[in-house]
Amino acid sequence: MHIFVLSSSNWLAVSPLLLVPPPKRQAPPPAAAQAPAAKRQKVAPSDTDFDAHIREHVADPSRFAKFKVEEVADETHNNVTHDMASRLFEKDYTFLAQKPDHRLRPLWVCDDGRIILEAFSSLAPQAQDFLITIAEPVSRPARIHEFKLTAYSLYAAVSVGMETDTILGVLERFSKVTLPERVKKFIRECTSAYGKAKLVLKDNRYYIESTYPDVLKRLLTNADISKARVIRDESAIGKLDGRGKEPGFSGATGIDAGPKKGEDEGLGAVITLDTLDDEDEDDEDESEFVHSFEIDKSLVEEVKKHCIGMDYPLMEEYDFRHDDMTPNLDMDLSPQTTIRDYQEKSLSKMFGGGGGRARSGIIVLPTGAGKTLVGITAACTVKKSTLVLCTNALSVDQWTKEFRNWSTLKEGQIAKFTSDEKMKFVGDAGIVVSTYTMISHSGERSASTARMIEWINSVEWGLMILDEVHVVPAAVFRRVLTTVSAHTKLGLTATLVREDDKIEDLNFLIGPKLFEANWMDLAHRGHIAKVEATEIWCGMTTEFYQEYRDSQHAGKRRLLTVMNPNKFQACEYLIKAREAEGDKIIVFSDNVFALEYYAKKMRKPFIYGKTSNQERTEVLKKFRSSEPGMFQTVFLSKVGDTSLDLPEATCLIQISSMFGSRRQEAQRMGRILRAKRRNEEGFRSRFYTLITTDTEEVAFSAKRKTFLIDQGYEYKIIPNLEQLIPKDQRSKLHLYTWSEQQTLLEQLKQTDMDAIDGEELPSQEAGAIAAPRFGTSKVAAKKAEEAAKRERKQKREEAAARESKRNPIFKRWR
Known part of the structure; x- marks a missing residue:
């Protein structure tokens, strides 16, 4: 049995058969000229001539003799097994001693803190529940799941009552191999000090x-x-x-x-x-x-x-049952409210032990899995004044509505604090729902707003719920945590990822991650919709690609990729095909110019930042309606990434997006995870991403989808339009003729980029709520470029400073 880890692709092969990766592009030197194994350089395998490589090995049986296992010692392990395949992988774990009954156990525990779970094992469900408590999930496809032991994950385990000996004992029982001493030492060091202060x-x-x-x-x-x-x-x-x-x-x-x-x-x-x-x-x-x-x-x-x-x-722990100083709130879940098992499990991590204590931390659930109800249940359990912070006013309205639907709150016990409404609850205790911006804004305030802020800062809140908690590390929002006093903080999010390195800050800003649900498991059990993800490659026409290649304007290049006539035709065909199947379709475009052009050309409604609330409400009302003549398709800019509750949507098409933001990709998929309108057997929601080949979109797309792939989703690739659109349908679409394409290209050439809404440049997080806006003139573009350079330099300096001060225990296994 051989165990090899190829860390560059985050992939582990555990198999009694030896896997042979393809060789280098150059022919290997003669055997006599090869350097000793210990001095050979590691090379990245190529996919060139892979079939020829396999045929070569099969044709020459003598080559298999080189795969015979020989026991040798090295400088770090006494029982390392080296063979021909060892040098092809970054890490060789053949030194791990397998237990006699290893086939019955579901875990491989590696000495770098990685844990591999065989999801097909009969003990996998019990092992997974345990791993969710002590480790961070890294990747969870269908058959093999990867977890990682971290200091923060072990802190979270101790916070819910797990002891060091219990962690080591259960891990040993599930493990196929004897636990490495390095792992034991790390667990003891991380768990011994937590809770002492x-x-x-x-x-x-x-x-x-x-x-x-x-x-x-x-x-x-x-x-x-x-x-x-x-x-x-x-x-x-x-x-x-x-x-x-x-x-x-x-x-x-x-x-x-x-x-x-x-x-x-x-x-x-x-x-x-x-x-x-x-x-x-x-x-x-x-x-x-x-x-x-x-x-x-x-x-x-x-x-x-x-x-x-x-x-x-x-440790932040609140003994709310014995707190006589903070007024109690008469509130409970309404009789018709039912909690699903995974919601109950997530809350048990917050209130575990049954001692009436609440722990601060973060709960991660996919969109549509009921994060709001988890927060409401937590508030009903603590029964103290609760402050809920959201990303925008629309979320404030939704949280307020959900509190009234799922709890026994009386009129006056819940209040909203927004730019339009500034209310206090009636009595000594209640609920306030507001936005991060309203609480954290440091500029001038109106008299009424200033009085409300002063009152909020003076209240000793029993619970503070932070919706979309991944935005909190941003400097403008983390100020909330220093001005508002709360005994317990609960962070909720579907995507605990950021494109900067500030996500770790949540561990001390809020608390450890208490629970993270398995997306695929919830989909198989029917709690969220099953989704079929497809990436469609759209080649750019010759004239458009020539202009793309010659353009020195970054904004113009991005505009050309989204305005690619082939991409337009793919989008138009998908809309017609899916509408014929009865789907409700959302089309996302971060590029406002393209959003408006696509929507008007196809005669569909669209919503973006400048759309009035009245028009937005009317469009969404007609989209939600199932009556004949209502909207089946709506075009949205990035304003639809969060806070829009559209359970009727069953199909999503992306024509442009925010660079390589994994968070945005997951949030957009979340728009169709609530699909409940169509529940026929075998139905799946559709998630399409249109990519212009040979452009920067390819690299951005590869990064964007990594989060969803780690959740177990598979992307089907359609490499060209010929495999998507039937020949007899192509001529019926817009921008089919050369003259139409040339007219569009000339329009883009003559377009004054200053007249187009400036696209938001990526902040360090590449997806924060408020990124700086720049115009697209030469002067503004230069300023934007200089600002981006300053941000990158500052990011590198801050990372270097943090790493130099980083405690040795956190430097391990990065």
């Missing part, structure tokens, strides 16, 4: 608490944490000795907290002491001392980041 909110003030005084002393050795502490009782500070230390702790509760003989002295901080009865312990008569110190509210984010760097991540 907690971040607690009391009276709108933040404290770091611990039953281990030495932990707090160590944290205070960090200069940034020490500067962030708040000392309110100056009289409690003793005189500093010559070493800059204080003689002891201050006893805030009247208990003598001075250091006993032989104990370390306090490190320049006031650490208060309290006693709390630990009701979770078996012996309820025992009590334990809880030490704490206060930190500046505005510096909470920095403190949490530094604590993680010191291997003491702060």
